[in-house]
Amino acid sequence: MMAAPFTTFVIGLALALAGKRGAAAAVLVIALALSIAMFLVHATDKLPISL
Amino acid sequence: MTPQIARSLNVLFVLAVTLILLAAFGVQFAKGELPCPLCLLQRLAMLGVGAGALLNVRYGVRPRHYGLALVSANFGGAVAGRQVLLHIAPGDPGYGEPLLGLHLYTWSFIAFAGVAIILSVMLWFDRQFESATAPTSSAPAFPRLSTAVLLLFCGVAIANALTTLLLCGLGPCPDTPTHYEWLSDR
Numbered sequence: 001m002m003a004a005p006f007t008t009f010v011i012g013l014a015l016a017l018a019g020k021r022g023a024a025a026a027v028l029v030i031a032l033a034l035s036i037a038m039f040l041v042h043a044t045d046k047l048p049i050s051l
Numbered sequence: 052m053t054p055q056i057a058r059s060l061n062v063l064f065v066l067a068v069t070l071i072l073l074a075a076f077g078v079q080f081a082k083g084e085l086p087c088p089l090c091l092l093q094r095l096a097m098l099g100v101g102a103g104a105l106l107n108v109r110y111g112v113r114p115r116h117y118g119l120a121l122v123s124a125n126f127g128g129a130v131a132g133r134q135v136l137l138h139i140a141p142g143d144p145g146y147g148e149p150l151l152g153l154h155l156y157t158w159s160f161i162a163f164a165g166v167a168i169i170l171s172v173m174l175w176f177d178r179q180f181e182s183a184t185a186p187t188s189s190a191p192a193f194p195r196l197s198t199a200v201l202l203l204f205c206g207v208a209i210a211n212a213l214t215t216l217l218l219c220g221l222g223p224c225p226d227t228p229t230h231y232e233w234l235s236d237r
Binding site: 001002003005006007009010012013014016017021024025028029031032035036038039042043 | 088215
């Protein structure tokens with residue numbers, strides 16, 4: 001699962017270098033959102049409650 | 052601050068982020084300390100900081116690019132802060148070997164706090180955003196060096212993606228990894 005945001009970041013960076021500014025920004029934001037989601041999953045997993 | 056100086060500073064920013072990520076690789080491969088899930092999340096946040104600076108270098112300095120880097124820095128600070136708090140109890144040995152008296156996640160928290168402050172200060176200077184109408188006049192001072200730094204950053208990002216795949220596979224990463232999932236016989 002953790003490989004997904006890394007791969008998305010790589011795709012975003014490749015788009016940025018290829019000159020696709022809008023697509024790159026969108027993909028990089030998705031990568032960041034995926035990372036934050038991973039953190040929330042990890043954080044809530046340690047709490048004595050379930051979501 | 053002129054647009055050219057701002058772009059050149061962003062090149063330095065990408066270089067600094069790249070060196071931090073390479074240092075993390077150094078600990079991973081030279082010392083054999085495999086990164087935990089929170090460590091990987093901090094690397095992702097550092098990639099986000101670098102990506103914002105990369106967009107500034109590639110397309111001209113924009114507040115939205117700084118925004119991406121700033122959100123990433125705050126996210127990284129939150130992750131590092133959580134890891135500090137997880138190991139704050141007296142007697143807890145922490146995760147990994149300390150470096151210069153502090154664990155890597157503590158250094159990481161300091162780095163993200165520093166990055167957030169620097170990015171906020173960079174936003175004080177309005178003149179750098181004038182390049183929006185004439186982007187070609189604000190190219191970084193050393194274009195070849197800038198290209199090399201951007202390519203090195205992308206190479207480090209690819210290496211991080213590959214090592215994370217080897218370490219965790221396609222499933223969740225273990226809290227305390229002991230081996231590379233895709234390199235083991237099991």
